[in-house]
Amino acid sequence: MKLSNYFLPVLKESPSEAEIVSHKLMLRSGMISQSSSGIYSWLPLGLKVLKKIENIVRDEQNKAGVNEILMPTIQPADLWKESGRYEDYGKEMLRINDRQEREMLYGPTNEEQITDIFRRNVKSYKELPMLLYHIQWKFRDELRPRFGVMRGREFLMKDAYSFDIDAASSEDTYNRFFICYLKTFARLGLKAIPMAADTGPIGGDLSHEFIIISNTGESDIYFDNNILNEGNKISDISYDDDLNPIVEKFKSYYSASDEKHDKAKFDEIVHKEKQMNSKGIEVGHIFHFGTKYSNSMKANVLDSDGKEKTVHMGSYGIGISRLVGAIIESSHDESGIIWPDAVSPFTLGVINLKPKDDEASSIANKVYNQIDDKSEVLFDDKNDNAGVKFSRMDLIGLPHQIIIGSKAVSDGLVEYKNRKSGETEFINLDKLGKFLEEMNV
Ligand code: 5CA
Numbered sequence: 001m002k003l004s005n006y007f008l009p010v011l012k013e014s015p016s017e018a019e020i021v022s023h024k025l026m027l028r029s030g031m032i033s034q035s036s037s038g039i040y041s042w043l044p045l046g047l048k049v050l051k052k053i054e055n056i057v058r059d060e061q062n063k064a065g066v067n068e069i070l071m072p073t074i075q076p077a078d079l080w081k082e083s084g085r086y087e088d089y090g091k092e093m094l095r096i097n098d099r100q101e102r103e104m105l106y107g108p109t110n111e112e113q114i115t116d117i118f119r120r121n122v123k124s125y126k127e128l129p130m131l132l133y134h135i136q137w138k139f140r141d142e143l144r145p146r147f148g149v150m151r152g153r154e155f156l157m158k159d160a161y162s163f164d165i166d167a168a169s170s171e172d173t174y175n176r177f178f179i180c181y182l183k184t185f186a187r188l189g190l191k192a193i194p195m196a197a198d199t200g201p202i203g204g205d206l207s208h209e210f211i212i213i214s215n216t217g218e219s220d221i222y223f224d225n226n227i228l229n230e231g232n233k234i235s236d237i238s239y240d241d242d243l244n245p246i247v248e249k250f251k252s253y254y255s256a257s258d259e260k261h262d263k264a265k266f267d268e269i270v271h272k273e274k275q276m277n278s279k280g281i282e283v284g285h286i287f288h289f290g291t292k293y294s295n296s297m298k299a300n301v302l303d304s305d306g307k308e309k310t311v312h313m314g315s316y317g318i319g320i321s322r323l324v325g326a327i328i329e330s331s332h333d334e335s336g337i338i339w340p341d342a343v344s345p346f347t348l349g350v351i352n353l354k355p356k357d358d359e360a361s362s363i364a365n366k367v368y369n370q371i372d373d374k375s376e377v378l379f380d381d382k383n384d385n386a387g388v389k390f391s392r393m394d395l396i397g398l399p400h401q402i403i404i405g406s407k408a409v410s411d412g413l414v415e416y417k418n419r420k421s422g423e424t425e426f427i428n429l430d431k432l433g434k435f436l437e438e439m440n441v
Contacts, residue, residue, distance in 0.1 A: 038145025204289025
């Protein structure tokens with residue numbers, strides 16, 4: 001993509017409404033544009049990152065054997081009256097009447113909708129466990145939308161739902177998602193700590209939040225420092241392995257967010273020097289709630305003896321739009337964003353430092369055309385001065401940069417810059433392809 005043809009409305013100054021670094025950087029780098037409080041348009045750069053995250057989350061759901069579906073954003077109120085949550089959900093739910101005065105709502109979550117799909121289509125224990133997910137926009141009329149996409153009113157969530165014949169099988173499914181989440185966050189370049197959590201309006205008795213450490217997070221977290229060293233080989237775990245001991249190992253470390261924190265227990269089981277207390281961002285949340293919805297909504301199947309049985313359920317959320325902000329919180333410096341390779345909007349930035357020089361421009365164009373075949377490249381071909389170009393490329397955070405200036409014309413050399421370390425080196429033009437290949441770019 002040529003920058004001259006790309007919609008990238010970068011800002012020099014931090015907008016005054018932004019309090020935390022990810023919100024500031026998302027606005028400054030032209031990733032999002034506010035529509036109203038807690039509601040954003042996603043501009044090209046932001047949308048690319050959102051899609052990259054979405055695809056990693058999707059891939060890991062598929063690998064765990066979860067079926068992708070797509071449910072609507074607008075749901076009928078009747079389903080929520082059946083479960084009893086229509087009144088309970090209160091003012092956070094956006095309620096709408098259609099032209100026939102039927103009560104509808106913009107879904108804040110989909111337990112009711114999915115249970116309705118299940119009960120209409122699944123009749124036998126033979127089809128269980130059944131795991132379904134979708135990636136869809138949600139609306140919650142948050143009391144205090146803030147921090148940009150971190151606590152929005154409209155936000156993108158991956159929500160999965162599971163149906164099992166009994167509690168034991170349902171807990172195995174819960175463990176499957178537990179591992180799937182660790183794999184997903186690791187691929188996104190994040191260290192997410194699973195923490196015992198309250199279940200809130202979703203309900204149930206077993207729940208974990210996945211939280212990344214960040215001083216701008218809204219959660220207060222307490223944990224045993226040793227948990228950070230657990231799960232280094234998480235990508236090697238196969239779903240055919242017995243997952244229970246792996247999950248139990250994670251659960252054996254003390255880790256809890258503030259509502260579940262038990263100071264006496266913390267002091268008893270964790271050595272003082274290993275006791276960690278910090279702020280964190282909740283990027284995922286899993287729930288096991290048994291028959292809460294299947295009971296009230298009569299989601300039953302026939303078991304092997306031909307008897308009707310109420311299915312056991314869980315639900316599993318990942319905040320996809322929140323993750324864009326969360327990744328920036330954990331990966332930036334004073335010059336701007338530093339994208340982990342896996343979610344970077346472009347793999348590589350190419351800067352033509354001499355756009356008015358025909359020879360330099362011809363080399364830069366050639367380099368761009370060559371690399372763009374293999375990787376996604378953002379090519380700064382604009383007529384700005386070097387300072388503007390450097391700071392813009394640093395701001396938007398592409399992890400690898402190729403800078404083409406006067407040395408390209410005089411000596412056939414281009415400069416490679418690693419955004420994270422700041423290290424640079426000159427590469428011979430003939431060897432550039434091989435160099436990038438070796439770096440996996
Ligand atoms: N039905 C369950 C699981 S599918 C559920 O809704 N869980 S949740 O309420 O915990 O939300 C799941 C994830 O969505 C959270 O972990 C968080 O990462 C994200 N999320 C929740 N509220 C917001 C919000 N207002 N803005 C951005 N992301 C949010």
